[in-house]
Amino acid sequence: MNLNVQVRDLCFVLGARDNQLVGYGIVSGLAGDGDKDPEYTLQAISNMLERFGLTLPPSALTSKNIGAVILTADIPPFVRSGSRIDVHVSAMGDARSLHGAVLARTPLMGPDGKIYAVAQGPVAVGGFIGGIPGPGGASVQKNHPTSGQIVRGAVVEQEIPVSFVREKRLELIMRQPDFVNAQSVAQAINSEVGLLPLVHKITEPALAIDGSTIQVKIPDDYAENPVRYLAFINQLFVPVNTPARVVLNERTGTIVATSRVAVSSCAVAHGNIIVNIAQSYDITQPQVPLAGGAPIIAPSADIVINEGEGMLTPFRGMPTVQDVANSLNALGVTPRDMMAIFQAMKQAGALQAELILK
Secondary structure, three states: OOEEEEHHHHEEEOOOOOEEEEEEEEEEOOOOOOOOOOHHHHHHHHHHHHHOOOOOOHHHOOOOOEEEEEEEEEEOOOOOOOOEEEEEEEEOOOOOOOOOOEEEEEEEEOOOOOEEEEEEEEOEEOOEEEEOOOOOOOEEEEOOOOEEEEEEEEEEOOOOOOOOOEOOEEEEEEOOOOHHHHHHHHHHHHHHHHHOOOOOOOOOOEEEOOOOEEEEEOOHHHOOOHHHHHHHHHOOEEEEOOOOEEEEEOOOOEEEEOOOOEEOOEEEEEOOEEEEEEEEEEEEOOOOOOOOOOOEEEEEEEEEEEEOOOEEEEEOOEOOHHHHHHHHHHOOOOHHHHHHHHHHHHHHOOEEOEEEEO
């Protein structure tokens, strides 16, 4: 069954996109968890103090409570000067934690090297670390204490110009390229635009150029106000055709399958083989007591192999992934076993879906 989704969730307008910003800064207030005096941190501190009229060589400074950080941010389209955006902060040096850190004023630059925003403020860290580091110490850590964010911590200083209308046309870009869905978007626009008031002398305003681009003509009646026209298009509902696809992630044991996955008639044999290897040591005492010999320690390994009962289970032709999941769950297989079964089904030609391995 196809799902109806708005155009705004399927496409974005060419020219109206996010831009990435990056910066290098200094945080203070780390309570002894800062960098271990790397040269780039000391040099950055010296440069910052020089701007305030205090000249000191890097060798005279310490970074015990200070750390070097990298800042990243995304600036959305149409953001005006004075708006605020979120900033992500991550430790660049060997600071143990950014808990309690306060970021000094740091410029954020775009790919062209220009400054578009300035960040400053306290860093919110979603984790912590405690205890005594090093050999013989004990420590407790939760999440990642060396990264955090400053919500609305950057002020936009320079606007990024956005132009999304060219020659009375705009282009919609599919977030997931697909020929079927691109054509569905074009058909939905062509059938609904005619219902708009003041639209005259325009036929088939939308045309799917390829699997990712839909070219849309702007009527003369909306040439002066293309935002109103685009807002109407973004609210249209389009039936989405989801491809049959199975994604297997062997690192995490995750399996994701779309609802259109089908399996042809086949038979599956499933058997578990468990190998247990236990490492131990054998100690042999000297044959002659009090002879002055030392005990002999030799490593040994015990290997036990258990094989479960295998079954050749016939599968009928199944139209949905729910039937596939129910049949595999009836076998009592684990997610990692399911990965091997799906791969074997694909090799046998029974799995009618695209198989993606991560």
